Amino acid sequence: MNSPDLTANVADAETPISRPIRRWRSRVVYRHKLPIRIMHWINVIALSVMFFSGLQIFNADPSLSWGQKTVPGKQWLVLGAREDASGKLIGITRIGQHQFITTGVLGVSAGSDGSPQVRGFPSWLTVPGPTWLAMGRRWHFFFAWVFVLNGLCYVGYSLSRKHLQRDLWPTRSDWRGIGRSIVDHLRFRHPHGDEALRYNVLQRLAYLTVIFVFGAGIVLMGLAMSPRMDTVLGPVLDLVGGRQSARTIHFIIAWAFVVFVLIHLFEVLISGLANQLRGMITGYYRVDDPPTATPATIDKELSDD
Amino acid sequence: MTDRRAFLRMTMMGAAGLIVAGCDRISQSSWGPKVLGSAEGLNHRVQALLAPSSAMAREYREADISAVFRANGTTMPGSAVYQTLLANQFRDYRLPVNGLVSRPTTLSIDDLKKLDMRTQITRHDCVEGWSVIGKWQGTLLSAVLDHVGVQPQARYVVFHCFDDMGLGTPYYESVDLSEARHPQTLLAYGLNDRSVPVPNGAPLRLRVSRQLGYKQAKYISRIELVASFASIGDGHGGYWEDQGYEWYAGI
Numbered sequence: 001m002n003s004p005d006l007t008a009n010v011a012d013a014e015t016p017i018s019r020p021i022r023r024w025r026s027r028v029v030y031r032h033k034l035p036i037r038i039m040h041w042i043n044v045i046a047l048s049v050m051f052f053s054g055l056q057i058f059n060a061d062p063s064l065s066w067g068q069k070t071v072p073g074k075q076w077l078v079l080g081a082r083e084d085a086s087g088k089l090i091g092i093t094r095i096g097q098h099q100f101i102t103t104g105v106l107g108v109s110a111g112s113d114g115s116p117q118v119r120g121f122p123s124w125l126t127v128p129g130p131t132w133l134a135m136g137r138r139w140h141f142f143f144a145w146v147f148v149l150n151g152l153c154y155v156g157y158s159l160s161r162k163h164l165q166r167d168l169w170p171t172r173s174d175w176r177g178i179g180r181s182i183v184d185h186l187r188f189r190h191p192h193g194d195e196a197l198r199y200n201v202l203q204r205l206a207y208l209t210v211i212f213v214f215g216a217g218i219v220l221m222g223l224a225m226s227p228r229m230d231t232v233l234g235p236v237l238d239l240v241g242g243r244q245s246a247r248t249i250h251f252i253i254a255w256a257f258v259v260f261v262l263i264h265l266f267e268v269l270i271s272g273l274a275n276q277l278r279g280m281i282t283g284y285y286r287v288d289d290p291p292t293a294t295p296a297t298i299d300k301e302l303s304d305d
Numbered sequence: 306m307t308d309r310r311a312f313l314r315m316t317m318m319g320a321a322g323l324i325v326a327g328c329d330r331i332s333q334s335s336w337g338p339k340v341l342g343s344a345e346g347l348n349h350r351v352q353a354l355l356a357p358s359s360a361m362a363r364e365y366r367e368a369d370i371s372a373v374f375r376a377n378g379t380t381m382p383g384s385a386v387y388q389t390l391l392a393n394q395f396r397d398y399r400l401p402v403n404g405l406v407s408r409p410t411t412l413s414i415d416d417l418k419k420l421d422m423r424t425q426i427t428r429h430d431c432v433e434g435w436s437v438i439g440k441w442q443g444t445l446l447s448a449v450l451d452h453v454g455v456q457p458q459a460r461y462v463v464f465h466c467f468d469d470m471g472l473g474t475p476y477y478e479s480v481d482l483s484e485a486r487h488p489q490t491l492l493a494y495g496l497n498d499r500s501v502p503v504p505n506g507a508p509l510r511l512r513v514s515r516q517l518g519y520k521q522a523k524y525i526s527r528i529e530l531v532a533s534f535a536s537i538g539d540g541h542g543g544y545w546e547d548q549g550y551e552w553y554a555g556i
Contacts, residue, residue, distance in 0.1 A: 049328065052324065061434035069371055069437055070435035070437065124321075125325075128328055137432075138344070139332075225430070227555065228516065229555070230363055232356045234363055237363070243430065
């Protein structure tokens with residue numbers, strides 16, 4: 001073979017000596033363009049800071065309500081605390097009518113000096129670590145701008161370069177293959193060759209949801225918490241039921257982002273961490289082409305060898 | 306495989322730890338908070354663009370009013386001056402309005418009631434995250450400003466308060482003239498058809514309906530018009546602003 005063989009192990013496994021040699025071939029493809037890579041990593045930083053500083057802000061009133069206002073005792077989620085008979089702090093998480101003891105993580109966790117402290121989320125999940133609402137807000141609103149401007153650039157770039165239309169919008173055959181795609185994902189089976197270069201239908205739907213439902217939604221819900229913006233966002237407030245509903249949805253989408261990121265990282269991991277990371281850093285991505293079965297190719301391969 | 310998994314776990318936890326630790330170091334630095342704080346000006350300008358200075362805060366129905374209007378911060382100023390006024394149900398209360406005004410004045414609550422007033426059921430959003438709805442009755446701040454005459458070099462209205470936040474640091478707040486002249490900006494003497502209760506700021510508190518709770522100064526003792534608030538308190542325009550909170554509290 002003329003092409004450098006980067007998949008010797010795979011080739012060995014696939015080519016018993018008695019058969020004509022059919023090898024997996026590898027090629028390196030320029031997959032992710034520079035602007036996309038830059039925007040991806042800016043987004044990683046912005047989302048991380050927004051999430052951790054968001055939990056700092058949440059901790060100032062570690063409860064969630066539905067509707068326009070907060071009614072003490074009527075919140076649907078409370079990360080609270082009480083003292084037991086010996087005066088020890090117990091973290092209590094209440095969801096609706098159900099109470100759970102969550103000492104150490106939610107409600108009560110170690111402060112910077114190591115002693116138990118009443119705080120919604122623990123300090124290792126908040127920016128800054130200690131309870132410091134004013135600083136948490138600074139981080140949050142600064143990176144909110146980074147997140148929004150980066151997101152707008154991404155959508156603008158992707159629309160103008162037809163990245164959205166070509167690579168993210170599911171085609172008709174994508175829709176037809178959705179059942180198979182689900183099964184493939186559940187079996188952790190990943191496509192090879194040209195198929196590995198295009199986003200599969202679940203990936204397309206996931207990315208579109210994250211960009212246009214989570215991304216747009218979390219920004220809109222954030223703005224709906226602003227008393228100044230509420231002068232013009234009345235219809236949005238009516239739609240979701242009020243400012244406290246907006247705070248609830250903002251919180252839920254933040255965790256939905258976390259779920260997406262975990263799935264995303266998992267898929268990156270099982271589909272080849274190094275290759276995927278290289279793809280998003282340098283742009284170059286290795287594709288493995290399975291041995292082709294057409295007689296012409298076999299002939300060619302035989303003659304090559 | 307377990308090695309690999311442990312490595313990945315370490316990497317991920319390390320990355321999260323690095324972000325949090327790095328953020329903490331920047332928070333403690335002299336430049337970090339300033340850079341991060343630059344978003345405040347952007348928020349102010351963009352919000353003023355999207356929601357013009359004339360835009361009205363949403364007003365609610367009687368049925369939406371909270372059973373209890375939650376009080377935060379000081380709920381009973383301890384100063385002798387305030388206690389004396391309270392003992393006499395604020396009959397001797399007089400509000401000086403001075404600074405860069407043409408006619409420095411002292412107003413009683415009855416004097417204030419003779420100026421243009423307004424009743425509004427609005428939402429109060431605390432910076433902590435909770436909201437409460439109440440019905441406010443008060444004099445338009447714009448009417449008070451017209452009454453005393455604002456000098457051209459005045460830019461801010463400063464509210465000095467009776468409550469001490471410990472260590473002899475009095476509460477104070479400030480708004481710009483555009484916010485001060487907004488039709489929903491009140492010097493409120495009534496809450497839910499009664500006089501403003503002590504925990505909510507008796508006898509007179511500010512209502513700035515499109516900003517967060519800490520802007521709504523309680524226990525107002527004096528109003529001053531200034532060209533700059535740099536020489537008041539620590540110079541950031543308010544008690545909480547001096548603790549690092551934004552002067553523009555629109556979000």
